[in-house]
Amino acid sequence: MQVLEIHQSASKDDIRKAYRKAALTNHPDKVPEEEREEASIRFKSVQEAYDILYDDDKRHLYDTHGMGAFNGSGEPGMAGAPDLDDLLAQMFGGGMGGMGGMPGMGGMGGMPGGGRPPKPRRSPDEEQDYEVSLEDLYKGKTVKFSSVKNIICGLCKGKGGKEKATAKKCSTCDGQGHKEVLQRMGQFLTQQSVVCTTCNGQGSYFSPKDKCKKCKGNRTTEEKKLLEIYIPRGARQGDKIVLEGEADQVPDQEPGDIVFKIVEEEHPVFARAGSDLQTTIDVTLAESLTGFSRVVLKHLDGRGIELNHPITPGAILSPGQVLKVPGEGMPMKRTDARGDLYLVVDVKFPDSNWNPTPAMIEKLKEILPKPEAPIVASPVDEVTYDPKGSIDDFGAQDGDGGSGWEDEEDDEPAQCAAQ
Ligand SMILES: [Zn+2]
Numbered sequence: 001m002q003v004l005e006i007h008q009s010a011s012k013d014d015i016r017k018a019y020r021k022a023a024l025t026n027h028p029d030k031v032p033e034e035e036r037e038e039a040s041i042r043f044k045s046v047q048e049a050y051d052i053l054y055d056d057d058k059r060h061l062y063d064t065h066g067m068g069a070f071n072g073s074g075e076p077g078m079a080g081a082p083d084l085d086d087l088l089a090q091m092f093g094g095g096m097g098g099m100g101g102m103p104g105m106g107g108m109g110g111m112p113g114g115g116r117p118p119k120p121r122r123s124p125d126e127e128q129d130y131e132v133s134l135e136d137l138y139k140g141k142t143v144k145f146s147s148v149k150n151i152i153c154g155l156c157k158g159k160g161g162k163e164k165a166t167a168k169k170c171s172t173c174d175g176q177g178h179k180e181v182l183q184r185m186g187q188f189l190t191q192q193s194v195v196c197t198t199c200n201g202q203g204s205y206f207s208p209k210d211k212c213k214k215c216k217g218n219r220t221t222e223e224k225k226l227l228e229i230y231i232p233r234g235a236r237q238g239d240k241i242v243l244e245g246e247a248d249q250v251p252d253q254e255p256g257d258i259v260f261k262i263v264e265e266e267h268p269v270f271a272r273a274g275s276d277l278q279t280t281i282d283v284t285l286a287e288s289l290t291g292f293s294r295v296v297l298k299h300l301d302g303r304g305i306e307l308n309h310p311i312t313p314g315a316i317l318s319p320g321q322v323l324k325v326p327g328e329g330m331p332m333k334r335t336d337a338r339g340d341l342y343l344v345v346d347v348k349f350p351d352s353n354w355n356p357t358p359a360m361i362e363k364l365k366e367i368l369p370k371p372e373a374p375i376v377a378s379p380v381d382e383v384t385y386d387p388k389g390s391i392d393d394f395g396a397q398d399g400d401g402g403s404g405w406e407d408e409e410d411d412e413p414a415q416c417a418a419q
């Protein structure tokens with residue numbers, strides 16, 4: 001199972017996002033009882049991976065020596081824990097080699113070529129998808145999870161240096177925070193503006209002795225925080241849940257938001273369109289003809305849905321008939337109204353185990369409606385047939401036409417997506 005895919009050029013922000021997502025995915029509520037122990041081991045490993053990737057020194061060790069550097073130094077992997085190398089590879093889609101050497105990714109993230117963009121007044125929002133089951137969207141849900149974020153250093157208030165110290169102008173970039181470098185692109189040399197690694201794009205820095213003791217000149221420190229998101233009942237695919245100001249803090253900027261975008265998990269029983277639900281119910285041939293009174297379906301909140309058939313004496317249920325149940329669809333946000341439930345009837349005909357006597361069959365002929373008037377034609381050929389034909393073979397003998405048509409059908413299962 002993938003933890004999260006990130007480009008090899010993952011910045012510290014990306015690493016933290018990956019960690020946050022892993023924290024959510026391994027939340028006990030998201031995992032069935034029997035997988036909980038495994039999930040907690042897995043989570044510990046993700047935590048370990050995060051610690052290594054986030055700490056520059058440890059990351060350097062990892063890049064040069066691999067996991068061996070950690071297993072032998074008082075930080076053993078847990079028994080039965082997944083291999084950390086594998087885990088890191090999953091999180092970042094390949095070797096870590098390229099990451100350690102990424103120039104200047106510590107500060108503001110990647111910078112496009114050509115001049116220094118003005119500093120935004122707000123740190124960027126962090127957006128991520130969040131998968132929610134149809135049951136949880138039906139009932140609503142609160143999810144708590146722990147998260148790690150950068151906050152302005154409490155000791156230096158984001159200055160990065162000791163109280164009386166002044167930052168020195170960076171000589172590498174002449175205080176610009178970025179510099180022009182020549183890069184080879186195929187056979188051409190191009191000039192590109194990159195963030196200055198000496199001052200991390202700040203244009204100035206504190207000498208080692210003047211650096212803030214707490215944040216070591218980084219101006220921010222990490223903080224663990226318990227976050228809580230509330231998914232309202234009736235929430236839909238694409239809805240956004242915003243945790244205001246919970247994104248990383250950046251000195252001199254308003255903190256951005258963490259935004260979760262809801263992705264509705266596919267449901268094995270129900271299909272949803274807006275606030276309506278649809279599913280199929282099975283009735284036997286006898287039930288369709290003679291009636292029944294029973295639970296035909298378990299709803300998303302666990303309630304049984306009972307039907308009484310027929311409503312009017314003598315009525316039957318036909319294959320494909322649609323029964324509309326008002327008010328049993330999805331809840332609508334901020335109201336007590338609900339959508340409707342559409343039940344499509346599937347009539348189960350008797351299978352090969354049904355073994356009626358000739359007398360029973362005569363009785364049925366007598367009871368059921370008579371055939372329509374015979375078709376008059378001349379001449380008449382009596383033919384043989386294969387009772388187990390498949391419509392998939394329809395047109396298949398005709399190379400192009402047959403298979404091309406079939407492939408298209410396979411890719412996109414016909415589904416009702418109307419609003
Ligand atoms: Zn510089």
Ligand SMILES: [Zn+2]
Nearest residue numbers: 153156212215
């Ligand atoms: Zn500080």
